[in-house]
Amino acid sequence: MFSFQTIIDNLPVLIASARYTLLISGLGCLLGLIFGAVVCMGAVSRSVAARRVAGVYVSFFRGVPLLIQLLLAFYLLPLVGVNVPALVAAILTVGLCAAAYISEILRGALNAIPKGQAEAAIAVGLPPRDIWTRILLPQALKISMPSLVNELILLVKASSLVTVVGIVEITRMSQSIASATYRPLEIYLAAAFIYLAINLVIAGIGRTLEQRFAL
Amino acid sequence: MIDLSLFQQYGPALLRGLGMTIFCWLVGTVFAMALGFVMALVQRSVKAWPVQWLLRAYVEFIRGTPFLVQLFVLYYGGPMLGLRLDALPAGLLGLTIYGSPYFAEIFRAGLNAVPVGQIEAARAMGFPPGAIMRRVMIPVMLVSALPALVNFSIILTKETVILSMITVPEIMFETQTMMAETFAFAEATLVLALFFWIFVEAISRIGRRLERRATHYLLERS
Numbered sequence A: 001m002f003s004f005q006t007i008i009d010n011l012p013v014l015i016a017s018a019r020y021t022l023l024i025s026g027l028g029c030l031l032g033l034i035f036g037a038v039v040c041m042g043a044v045s046r047s048v049a050a051r052r053v054a055g056v057y058v059s060f061f062r063g064v065p066l067l068i069q070l071l072l073a074f075y076l077l078p079l080v081g082v083n084v085p086a087l088v089a090a091i092l093t094v095g096l097c098a099a100a101y102i103s104e105i106l107r108g109a110l111n112a113i114p115k116g117q118a119e120a121a122i123a124v125g126l127p128p129r130d131i132w133t134r135i136l137l138p139q140a141l142k143i144s145m146p147s148l149v150n151e152l153i154l155l156v157k158a159s160s161l162v163t164v165v166g167i168v169e170i171t172r173m174s175q176s177i178a179s180a181t182y183r184p185l186e187i188y189l190a191a192a193f194i195y196l197a198i199n200l201v202i203a204g205i206g207r208t209l210e211q212r213f214a215l
Numbered sequence B: 001m002i003d004l005s006l007f008q009q010y011g012p013a014l015l016r017g018l019g020m021t022i023f024c025w026l027v028g029t030v031f032a033m034a035l036g037f038v039m040a041l042v043q044r045s046v047k048a049w050p051v052q053w054l055l056r057a058y059v060e061f062i063r064g065t066p067f068l069v070q071l072f073v074l075y076y077g078g079p080m081l082g083l084r085l086d087a088l089p090a091g092l093l094g095l096t097i098y099g100s101p102y103f104a105e106i107f108r109a110g111l112n113a114v115p116v117g118q119i120e121a122a123r124a125m126g127f128p129p130g131a132i133m134r135r136v137m138i139p140v141m142l143v144s145a146l147p148a149l150v151n152f153s154i155i156l157t158k159e160t161v162i163l164s165m166i167t168v169p170e171i172m173f174e175t176q177t178m179m180a181e182t183f184a185f186a187e188a189t190l191v192l193a194l195f196f197w198i199f200v201e202a203i204s205r206i207g208r209r210l211e212r213r214a215t216h217y218l219l220e221r222s
Helices: A004-043 A048-063 A066-079 A086-111 A115-123 A128-143 A145-165 A170-181 A184-214 B004-045 B049-064 B067-081 B087-112 B116-124 B129-166 B171-182 B185-221
Strands: none
Touching: A004 A048, A004 A086, A004 A128, A004 A145, A004 A170, A004 A184, A048 A086, A048 B185, A066 A086, A066 A145, A066 B129, A066 B185, A086 A128, A086 A145, A115 A128, A128 A145, A145 A170, A145 A184, A145 B067, A170 A184, A170 B067, A184 B049, A184 B067, B004 B049, B004 B087, B004 B129, B004 B171, B004 B185, B049 B087, B067 B087, B067 B129, B087 B129, B116 B129, B129 B171, B129 B185, B171 B185
16 A cells, blocks of 8 residues: 555654755865866867867766766775765766856857857957956856756756765665665655756746846 | 686576567567557547646656665556566566656657647548658657657666566676576676666667767758
């Protein structure tokens, strides 16, 4: 029999564990934006070396499954003498991975900004840093808003993979509750619906932001 | 340092895992595409609201939840509903279910992009419905949908490693077995990462080339 009681009993714990899901995906997205902007600047820069490095970066982080990247960070970092808590390693890895996707999103958005703007900025003598931080990046962010929200939703789902490095977010928590209560169906379905709820809320916020930015 | 003799000893197991990864990917992608195509067709032709609503809910649910959790529901929760599957069939079914809504959306957008005039022209010339689908709609749809189809198929290669979490013996699982027995964690993960990098990069190159060739030919015909 499907037991709603099991779900009701364990829902508070499951929802509490969602804060790690949100923390990892939220901070991961933020880091991804920062690194992604840097990678994107490399990808469109005039220097061949910078373009090459950015290309390899994007190809590596998009080509290797996140699960393997997480294990790599988890096992390889201590080997080179970096001892960070699993949570930090997980957020960093998610951020680095997101950066690869976000840099491509931003690069697409940059193409949509008329060339004349950067040329005009050069002509009036703005330094390159100001051209990026005041003209190109703000507009690129605005244009790529829908894709960025989409990326955040993908990250919320991807954060379920950090269970392999032992962080107790929604999926890990539901694993341990499922094995304690012998009610895997109910618990995993409940976990699925929490993810769904988070993503629907993010999608809703994204739509509002889009409408506001549309002006 | 990386101990190469390890890979000699575990070579056969790793190769089997590699074969399993490719098998899961191929079967999962083909089934997901087939299911997605059927879903797109139903969404186009059956306008009754319960059907539309159900499809919408299915798409939202699958796209809004992590693949890992879907696998857990299927593999560990399935037996409670009488769905008792081994790891491999559960994994293949999981991949099919996970991929289908994405493919359905791609096919839906592609079919919508087929100019109505072409379908009407085919109908006016007396093409039976099956032939309109086969000879007009699918070829024209592929022109716009192929890049997205290739792209999502490549995304699915990376999802296959998640099957290791429900003990499907694909490459990740075999590597983890090796790690547990030899404690060579870093080497094994590094080699696995490099392998996937090359694998994904290679099939995206092949994919792009196929895509260019296929769409080129189709563009000329249509």
